Amino acid sequence: MTLSRDDISDRLAAVGYIADRDIATALWLMDYLKRPLLLEGEAGVGKTEVAKALAAVHGAELIRLQCYEGLDQNAALYEWNYQRQLLAIKTREGIGEDAEAIEEHIFSERYLLERPLLAAIRREKPPVLLVDEVDRADEEFEAFLLELLSDFQISIPEFGTVKAISIPRVMLTSNGTRELSDALRRRCLYHYVDFPDVEREARIILTRTPGIDTALTSQIARMVAAVRKEDLRKVPGVAETLDWAATLAGLEVHDLRQEPEAVHETMICLIKTREDRSRVTREVTDRLLGKVA
Amino acid sequence: MAVAAISASEDGIGAAMRRRLAGFSRSLRDNGFKVGLAETRDALAILALPPAARPSSLKPALRSLFCANHSDWERFDDIFDAFWLRRGLRQARTVSGSAAETRIPPRPLPAAGTPTGTPGLPGHVERHSDGHGTGDGRGKREGASRVENLAAVDLRHIVDPADIARANALAECLARVMRARLVRREQVRRRGRRLDLRRTIHRNVSHGGTPVDLAWRRRKIKPLRLIVMLDTSGSMSLYTAFFVHFLHGIVGAFREAEAFVFHTRLAHVSAPLRDRDLARAVDRLALMAQGIGGGTRIGGSLATFNRWHARRVINSRTAVMIVSDGYDTGAPELLGDEMRRLRRRCRRIIWLNPLIGWRDYSPQARGMRAALPYIDLFAPAHNLESLAALEPYLARL
Numbered sequence: 030m031t032l033s034r035d036d037i038s039d040r041l042a043a044v045g046y047i048a049d050r051d052i053a054t055a056l057w058l059m060d061y062l063k064r065p066l067l068l069e070g071e072a073g074v075g076k077t078e079v080a081k082a083l084a085a086v087h088g089a090e091l092i093r094l095q096c097y098e099g100l101d102q103n104a105a106l107y108e109w110n111y112q113r114q115l116l117a118i119k120t121r122e123g124i125g126e127d128a129e130a131i132e133e134h135i136f137s138e139r140y141l142l143e144r145p146l147l148a149a150i151r152r153e154k155p156p157v158l159l160v161d162e163v164d165r166a167d168e169e170f171e172a173f174l175l176e177l178l179s180d181f182q183i184s185i186p187e188f189g190t191v192k193a194i195s196i197p198r199v200m201l202t203s204n205g206t207r208e209l210s211d212a213l214r215r216r217c218l219y220h221y222v223d224f225p226d227v228e229r230e231a232r233i234i235l236t237r238t239p240g241i242d243t244a245l246t247s248q249i250a251r252m253v254a255a256v257r258k259e260d261l262r263k264v265p266g267v268a269e270t271l272d273w274a275a276t277l278a279g280l281e282v283h284d285l286r287q288e289p290e291a292v293h294e295t296m297i298c299l300i301k302t303r304e305d306r307s308r309v310t311r312e313v314t315d316r317l318l319g320k321v322a
Numbered sequence: 323m324a325v326a327a328i329s330a331s332e333d334g335i336g337a338a339m340r341r342r343l344a345g346f347s348r349s350l351r352d353n354g355f356k357v358g359l360a361e362t363r364d365a366l367a368i369l370a371l372p373p374a375a376r377p378s379s380l381k382p383a384l385r386s387l388f389c390a391n392h393s394d395w396e397r398f399d400d401i402f403d404a405f406w407l408r409r410g411l412r413q414a415r416t417v418s419g420s421a422a423e424t425r426i427p428p429r430p431l432p433a434a435g436t437p438t439g440t441p442g443l444p445g446h447v448e449r450h451s452d453g454h455g456t457g458d459g460r461g462k463r464e465g466a467s468r469v470e471n472l473a474a475v476d477l478r479h480i481v482d483p484a485d486i487a488r489a490n491a492l493a494e495c496l497a498r499v500m501r502a503r504l505v506r507r508e509q510v511r512r513r514g515r516r517l518d519l520r521r522t523i524h525r526n527v528s529h530g531g532t533p534v535d536l537a538w539r540r541r542k543i544k545p546l547r548l549i550v551m552l553d554t555s556g557s558m559s560l561y562t563a564f565f566v567h568f569l570h571g572i573v574g575a576f577r578e579a580e581a582f583v584f585h586t587r588l589a590h591v592s593a594p595l596r597d598r599d600l601a602r603a604v605d606r607l608a609l610m611a612q613g614i615g616g617g618t619r620i621g622g623s624l625a626t627f628n629r630w631h632a633r634r635v636i637n638s639r640t641a642v643m644i645v646s647d648g649y650d651t652g653a654p655e656l657l658g659d660e661m662r663r664l665r666r667r668c669r670r671i672i673w674l675n676p677l678i679g680w681r682d683y684s685p686q687a688r689g690m691r692a693a694l695p696y697i698d699l700f701a702p703a704h705n706l707e708s709l710a711a712l713e714p715y716l717a718r719l
């Protein structure tokens with residue numbers, strides 16, 4: 030079932046994802062061309078959220094593979110259940126089965142532990158496979174992933190080849206800590222996720238923070254946008270904005286201008302390094318507040 | 323508007339439309355996009371669909387399809403608008419000139435010249451010997467043509483073009499040898515201490531599961547990543563040409579290496595250096611490396627590096643090698659600060675200073691003194707021997 034672009038954009042809104050204009054097109058194209066989608070952008074702009082929203086749109090399961098340095102195929106693909114295998118060897122030996130039969134038995138489906146990649150191709154209903162922070166895995170893994178994404182089959186030496194029952198919708202995210210290979214980029218559609226603009230961020234705060242008033246959300250969104258323009262080492266992401274909004278709501282702040290003290294003190298929600306902290310002084314927050322309010 | 327033309331041809335794409343799309347792909351390619359046949363075919367499929375009738379959805383669709391990275395992403399809208407909305411014609415060409423000036427698509431020549439080989443670029447050799455009017459007398463030593471002796475001669479004093487060529491070839495070799503030794507040592511070390519359960523069980527089924535024959539897991543050691551920053555300012559000019567060759571060797575030999583040059587500002591030069599054709603690589607680099615003569619801003623260049631490049635190119639096994647004489651026209655405090663930042667990110671900082679090879683040298687330059695506390699290895703780099711001496715150090719990292 031392929032949804033049209035407008036359907037996707039309607040459903041995104043229905044599941045509570047405040048989308049930027051073009052993401053619906055990218056998601057539609059992903060279905061239409063059956064290609065994975067590569068999302069890039071600064072940390073904290075909400076790349077992972079897109080995958081969650083896509084899963085919700087299609088009512089599909091979200092299978093997530095978090096990449097890290099040293100991720101290998103065992104952790105990503107499958108593993109054998111060693112404890113059960115050992116147990117089975119012992120018991121079957123007891124009843125006098127021969128080695129070959131035992132081997133046949135312990136390398137069967139029952140002893141196979143699915144890891145995300147294998148799980149993703151063995152579902153009846155196509156799931157959404159999120160390969161998160163693919164830039165953290167090493168090149169070898171990337172090459173392996175590329176192979177999987179083009180064939181959608183996995184060969185397990187003891188077991189045989191597993192063909193995909195359904196083709197998952199694949200989404201990859203990257204923070205750009207390492208340059209990805211051209212081959213992987215060519216294989217994927219591309220979408221650059223930027224920080225949301227003020228209006229969109231205000232809507233995000235509004236949907237995610239229960240009981241916050243509209244005037245405050247737009248003040249917060251404008252303030253965060255101003256903070257992002259400062260020369261910071263770690264630019265606050267959407268998650269930080271939401272933390273801050275929740276904090277302010279919890280402190281029952283209704284107007285940022287009225288309570289500059291509270292604003293300055295709660296800046297720790299947005300500013301996460303000591304260096305940035307020393308840069309964003311009381312004067313700076315006051316100046317920003319002056320511009321925003 | 324051309325958009326109207328798009329909607330008019332939505333059912334079954336006419337030949338005219340195909341041609342326009344081919345033109346668009348071509349102008350993207352001119353702008354350094356990597357557009358293949360598969361993308362063009364998919365684009366045709368998209369054009370045949372109802373959403374393509376609306377430019378508001380056609381543009382994002384084609385953008386997702388054709389872009390492969392952030393720089394593509396940022397330039398796409400301009401190229402798209404130029405091609406589709408201004409009646410196409412040749413405007414896209416003008417865009418390609420202005421928007422893509424930073425990106426020269428590398429077109430490697432098939433088998434032009436020997437890759438590692440003799441650097442046979444006359445212009446380069448000339449430039450090198452030109453700089454040595456004064457050193458002429460003592461530069462040409464008797465044994466200088468023999469490779470072993472060549473290694474000990476200060477690079478400033480090598481003036482004979484043939485010797486220069488040999489010195490450069492040696493530098494390339496050296497860079498490659500450093501890599502080769504690193505790999506071998508890694509393999510010797512590859513004796514892991516963890517059991518590989520999967521293999522052990524598989525091997526011991528015939529023993530009734532009793533682990534008789536154990537399989538060990540080997541620790542995989544990631545190769546060292548080397549980042550070289552070369553000072554190409556006026557004060558380094560006697561050594562620049564030589565180190566450019568050294569850079570080329572390093573980038574070609576290390577799987578993970580990045581090269582930067584700086585004088586008043588920093589330039590990322592890995593891409594031009596990856597050109598297997600040495601002469602052309604050196605040529606392209608020479609253009610980028612030309613100091614403008616505004617002094618050296620080491621601190622400022624490092625700041626640029628820390629802010630824009632470090633996150634992408636530095637990992638936990640990264641050594642940063644700075645090749646500079648330490649004469650900084652910027653504030654020494656800035657250099658100190660940026661060195662401290664850099665130190666926190668990478669595994670080792672190696673500072674190669676050709677002046678150390680000079681008699682009675684002590685690091686008096688203010689910038690150099692500000693940087694010293696953060697340097698792990700402060701070593702000479704005035705001849706080939708001194709570079710070779712680095713190899714065991716790098717191998718231990």
